[in-house]
Amino acid sequence: MNKTKILIFPLDIDDADTFIRTAKALGIETVGASSAMAGPGDKAVDHFIRLPFVTDPAFDRALQDALAQHAVTTVHAPHQGVWRHLATLLKTQPERFRFTLCAPDPFSATQQRFAPHEAWAASLASGTPLAGLATPESIRPALSPARYSALHRQFLSIPGDSDVGKLRALCDIARLLPTGDLLEVGCLYGRSAFALGYLASQYALGSMICVDPWNTAELTDQGAAAAIINVELANTDIDSEKIFRVFLNAAALLDNVGYIRATSEKATGQYEAAIRSGALHSPELGSIPASGKLSLLHVDANHRYDHVQRDVELWSPYLVEGGWLLLDDYVWAFGDGPRRVGDALLGSPLYDSAFVSGDTLFLRRTGVH
Known part of the structure; x- marks a missing residue:
C-alpha cells in the first residue's frame, strides 16, 4: 500500500x-489546500483544507x-x-x-520544462542531412530557433506515435x-x-488536408500480425x-489546415469536389484552398498491405514532380504492409530518391507518369 500522502498548496495554481x-x-x-478557494472546486483531490496566506503569522502553526x-x-x-x-521552514525549523x-x-521547473525544446531547436542548426538531394x-532557409522550439513543444503536447526523429525529417524535407497541398491519410490525434x-x-507551401473517418465503425483489422492492435476495434471505451x-484542438491553431472526415476511398470524391470549387470547407476550421496538386503525401492509415497499396493508388496521382511520398511504419513490428508497398516503389521509375528516417520511408516523385 502506498503510504505517501501529498499536500498540494496552493491548489488554485494551474500547474x-x-x-x-x-x-x-x-x-x-492527495490533500488540496488553498488560502483563496472556499472548496476544492473541480480539482480532483481526495481531501481539501483551508490554510492562511503564507504572509499571515498564523500560517506556520496552521501548516x-x-x-x-x-x-x-x-x-x-x-508557487515560487x-x-x-x-x-x-524545513531549513530553520526541522524539529517542527x-x-x-x-x-x-x-521557476527552475519551468526552465527545465522548456530547455529540451530549445536544445532540440538548436540541434537543427547542425547541418542539413538532405543537402545531397538538392x-x-x-534549399529553403531553416526556421528560427524560436519557431522550431515552438513547433517541438506543440508537437509533443499532441498524443501520437511520431517521434522527434521523424519531426526532424519533416523539418528537413x-x-x-x-x-502544393500536403495531405495525410490517417491522422488520429493529429501530431x-x-x-x-x-x-x-x-x-507558404499550401494547404494541409487531413483524411480520417474518426469513426471506429469504419475501421478494419490491420492483419494477423497486428492482433494486439486489432483487439481495440471492439473496445467500446474508445470514443472516436x-x-x-x-485533433481539432490542435488543428485550430493553424489557418491552413482542413479535414475530410471519411475513409480514403470516400475522401477522394470530396477532394475532387474541393478542387473544382477551389476550396475545402471544414466545420469549425473554415475554408482553405484546394489546388489538386500535392507536394507531400503521408500515408499513415490502416497498415495492412491491401489498404496501404490502395491509399497509394488513390492519392499518389496527385503528387507533383519533386513531391514526397511518406509511408509510415515502413519498419513496423506488427506487419509488413508498408514495407511491401514501399519496396515495390523503390524499384519504380516513379521515384528517384529515398531514405528511411525512424520508421518512415520517404520517396521523391519523378516527372514520369
Whole structure:
C-alpha cells in the first residue's frame, strides 16, 4: 500500500492540475489546500483544507497542524513564494516540519520544462542531412530557433506515435518541397498533421488536408500480425468523437489546415469536389484552398498491405514532380504492409530518391507518369 500522502498548496495554481493527475495515476492520496478557494472546486483531490496566506503569522502553526492531521509526507508547492517559504521552514525549523518538499522550485521547473525544446531547436542548426538531394541555392532557409522550439513543444503536447526523429525529417524535407497541398491519410490525434501544417504555413507551401473517418465503425483489422492492435476495434471505451475533438484542438491553431472526415476511398470524391470549387470547407476550421496538386503525401492509415497499396493508388496521382511520398511504419513490428508497398516503389521509375528516417520511408516523385 502506498503510504505517501501529498499536500498540494496552493491548489488554485494551474500547474497543480497536472500534478494531481500524475499523483492519481500513481495511486497517491492527495490533500488540496488553498488560502483563496472556499472548496476544492473541480480539482480532483481526495481531501481539501483551508490554510492562511503564507504572509499571515498564523500560517506556520496552521501548516504544522494540517501536516499532522492528514499524515502528510510530501508537499508540492507550485508557487515560487510559497515554495521558498516552505524550504525556509524545513531549513530553520526541522524539529517542527518533517516533510519532503517537491523539487526543484517552480521557476527552475519551468526552465527545465522548456530547455529540451530549445536544445532540440538548436540541434537543427547542425547541418542539413538532405543537402545531397538538392542544390544549396534551392534549399529553403531553416526556421528560427524560436519557431522550431515552438513547433517541438506543440508537437509533443499532441498524443501520437511520431517521434522527434521523424519531426526532424519533416523539418528537413519541408525545405525541399515544391509548392502544393500536403495531405495525410490517417491522422488520429493529429501530431504529424500539425507539424506538416505548421511547416507548410511557415514556407507558404499550401494547404494541409487531413483524411480520417474518426469513426471506429469504419475501421478494419490491420492483419494477423497486428492482433494486439486489432483487439481495440471492439473496445467500446474508445470514443472516436473525443479523438476527433483532440485533433481539432490542435488543428485550430493553424489557418491552413482542413479535414475530410471519411475513409480514403470516400475522401477522394470530396477532394475532387474541393478542387473544382477551389476550396475545402471544414466545420469549425473554415475554408482553405484546394489546388489538386500535392507536394507531400503521408500515408499513415490502416497498415495492412491491401489498404496501404490502395491509399497509394488513390492519392499518389496527385503528387507533383519533386513531391514526397511518406509511408509510415515502413519498419513496423506488427506487419509488413508498408514495407511491401514501399519496396515495390523503390524499384519504380516513379521515384528517384529515398531514405528511411525512424520508421518512415520517404520517396521523391519523378516527372514520369
